Amino acid sequence: MTVLDHRHHTALPGWLPGATAPRTDPAPLLPDPAPVRVLGTPALEKYDPALLRELYRRLVVGRRYNQQATTLTKQGRLAVYPASTGQEACQVAAALALGAQDWLFPSYRDTLAVVSRGIDPLEALTLLRGNAHTGYDPRAGRTAPLCTPLATQAPHAVGLAHAARLSGDPVVALALLGDGGTSEGDFHEALNFAAVLQAPVVFLVQNNGYAISVPLSAQSAAPTLAHKAVGYGMPGRLVDGNDAPAVHSVLAEAVERARTGGGPTLVEALTYRVEAHTNADDATRYRNEAEVAAWRERDPILLMERSLRELGVLDDALVQEAAEEAEALAARMRAEFHAEPELDPMSLFAHVYAEPTPQLREQAAQLAEELAAEAEVQH
Amino acid sequence: MAQALNSALRDAMREDPAVHVLGEDVGALGGVFRITDGLAAEFGQDRCLDTPLAEAGILGTAVGMAMYGLRPVVEMQFDAFAYPALEQLFSHVAKMRNRTAGRLPLPITVRIPYGGGIGGVEHHSDASEAYYAATPGLHVVTPATVADAYGLLRASIASDDPVVFLEPKRMYWGKAEFDPAVPVEPVGRAVLRRTGTSAVLITYGPSLPVCLEAAEVAKAEGRDLAVLDLRSLVPFDDETVCRVVRSIGRAVVVHEAGGFGGTGAEIAARVTERCFHHLAAPVLRVTGFDIPYPPPMLEHHHLPGVDRILDAVARLQWED
Ligand SMILES: Cc1ncc(C[n+]2csc(CCOP(=O)(O)OP(=O)(O)O)c2C)c(N)n1
Numbered sequence: 001m002t003v004l005d006h007r008h009h010t011a012l013p014g015w016l017p018g019a020t021a022p023r024t025d026p027a028p029l030l031p032d033p034a035p036v037r038v039l040g041t042p043a044l045e046k047y048d049p050a051l052l053r054e055l056y057r058r059l060v061v062g063r064r065y066n067q068q069a070t071t072l073t074k075q076g077r078l079a080v081y082p083a084s085t086g087q088e089a090c091q092v093a094a095a096l097a098l099g100a101q102d103w104l105f106p107s108y109r110d111t112l113a114v115v116s117r118g119i120d121p122l123e124a125l126t127l128l129r130g131n132a133h134t135g136y137d138p139r140a141g142r143t144a145p146l147c148t149p150l151a152t153q154a155p156h157a158v159g160l161a162h163a164a165r166l167s168g169d170p171v172v173a174l175a176l177l178g179d180g181g182t183s184e185g186d187f188h189e190a191l192n193f194a195a196v197l198q199a200p201v202v203f204l205v206q207n208n209g210y211a212i213s214v215p216l217s218a219q220s221a222a223p224t225l226a227h228k229a230v231g232y233g234m235p236g237r238l239v240d241g242n243d244a245p246a247v248h249s250v251l252a253e254a255v256e257r258a259r260t261g262g263g264p265t266l267v268e269a270l271t272y273r274v275e276a277h278t279n280a281d282d283a284t285r286y287r288n289e290a291e292v293a294a295w296r297e298r299d300p301i302l303l304m305e306r307s308l309r310e311l312g313v314l315d316d317a318l319v320q321e322a323a324e325e326a327e328a329l330a331a332r333m334r335a336e337f338h339a340e341p342e343l344d345p346m347s348l349f350a351h352v353y354a355e356p357t358p359q360l361r362e363q364a365a366q367l368a369e370e371l372a373a374e375a376e377v378q379h
Numbered sequence: 380m381a382q383a384l385n386s387a388l389r390d391a392m393r394e395d396p397a398v399h400v401l402g403e404d405v406g407a408l409g410g411v412f413r414i415t416d417g418l419a420a421e422f423g424q425d426r427c428l429d430t431p432l433a434e435a436g437i438l439g440t441a442v443g444m445a446m447y448g449l450r451p452v453v454e455m456q457f458d459a460f461a462y463p464a465l466e467q468l469f470s471h472v473a474k475m476r477n478r479t480a481g482r483l484p485l486p487i488t489v490r491i492p493y494g495g496g497i498g499g500v501e502h503h504s505d506a507s508e509a510y511y512a513a514t515p516g517l518h519v520v521t522p523a524t525v526a527d528a529y530g531l532l533r534a535s536i537a538s539d540d541p542v543v544f545l546e547p548k549r550m551y552w553g554k555a556e557f558d559p560a561v562p563v564e565p566v567g568r569a570v571l572r573r574t575g576t577s578a579v580l581i582t583y584g585p586s587l588p589v590c591l592e593a594a595e596v597a598k599a600e601g602r603d604l605a606v607l608d609l610r611s612l613v614p615f616d617d618e619t620v621c622r623v624v625r626s627i628g629r630a631v632v633v634h635e636a637g638g639f640g641g642t643g644a645e646i647a648a649r650v651t652e653r654c655f656h657h658l659a660a661p662v663l664r665v666t667g668f669d670i671p672y673p674p675p676m677l678e679h680h681h682l683p684g685v686d687r688i689l690d691a692v693a694r695l696q697w698e699d
Pocket of ligand 1: 109148149150177178179180181182208210211212273277
């Protein structure tokens, strides 16, 4: 049986077979009528306490990571940092919903998801620091490079998931996107390909309200971004993006569905970008403080603390443990970013082609001469 | 040539199960030019995949497939329809090896039927090689003989780097005997298709036959033109080009794309920089006009023909 045999859905009763008949009932594909919530609901009691504690710990460490990275931009140690402050639940849930064999396809705001997946925090920041495009080994950590051109990583996730499926490997790919990214052609092409190929891929849109300065209302006229899934023939899910267990469960379900041959899912997580777009942005030009304050009330860590304390799975010991781990990471970041990285200018020519062209050999020789001359002058 | 390309794909797929073909209409139809004819029947739909109509999606999906260890061969239906995929090509395909410090090379071949001269309507005849050649990280290959069509496509598919493989579509129907077992010169080597002592015509792809014809006519008029086929624009064979130019002293670059910012400008500059003291005349260019590709009933005015080439040759300062 080939992969493509799966794409032919059964026709609805009452329709003649043919090109124009709908191939599937759209109703089951429609997103949840309201965002899925777990915190503050009876559903929380069914969760594995160990998982809840792990989510909490990662939220706290992730928040500190976001803060420290932003501080490093002010000190000129990082060129730029798009913080995911307020969105940590999406980031850590993304990492925790995947198995070791699965692949993550992050965008520029998803450093925290990358770190939460186990990539070294400093290697994850080379792009934003400016010393290398990708510091980590994508294959070893099954994490694609942080992607800057919007939504272009989405078709990569589809292709990788498709290839894994052809190889018979139970690998799932998760692509992370922002709300603005859903307007790009690559997003739509990726969704369509994924559904047609029934590729084991999950798309997570972190709808944080803004694409730089443009609010969602000026970005999309769809009832929700999750509704976009229906037109492609895949289920759309809507989840509270500040509710870590909810994001985790919706993603875990989608990942499981993909892994067992159920095809792709589009998940929209409703969250908020508490900080500016990046350290270089002035958010006061396009939104007011009241709005931000309202969302700070719905901070993913606050929500988590409140519910887990009530449930009795969070105690002072864990709070302190998480805080210490967070401080240790921040200290390590400060220490390692304090030193200037040692960079080899000759590495410019190292990875353009498998074999450098004659032209690149000539240019490498030219740079080597320039470096030798510089060294001479410094002596 | 179409048959040779088809054989190259078939042989590559037989030898290496990682080779997958994908594109629009490549399956049952065998591609609009039939280059993928019979591949779906022999290797199945998974290895010769009819994709949805979306070029960025096709190439982006190929990126992910290559990341997982496959060797995708993408077919773009026509030159101008590759443009929706340019972002994937420029931002990811060309750069992934570099972005990841060599950890994610992308062995993708992007086959593009390219160039004019077939009476195609708008958007079916663009010569877009300069965009690709100006993009570091891509190889840009264009065969001009049937043997090269086979040999260079096999080499492109075997390459661990992405290759933009430009198929001169007006040569698809050209016929020649060739033996696939006989290896051709490797990618990156220019080949002298005709020796001569008066001047050398430097060209590639669809302009090769025009240059050979021009050389025949010139011979009758008493000028002995050499014809050099570049075969690949990246890597560029400075060595052979300069050796030939130095030995002859006069050169004309011929291609059908517009001249401004075209590859001919690059070639003329390289040759001038390296061979200045061997040149008896400035390096001239014979190219298409700097216009959007014209309607088919006018294309013969745009495409460089024998007369325009001979006019350029005549301007090579023969008097001294
Ligand atoms: C193709 C492309 N166009 C424009 C940009 C510039 N840009 C960077 S981030 C951004 C906004 C993206 O918003 P969204 O997708 O909602 O993600 P968020 O930043 O909110 O996480 C824009 C326009 C880009 N990176 N890529």
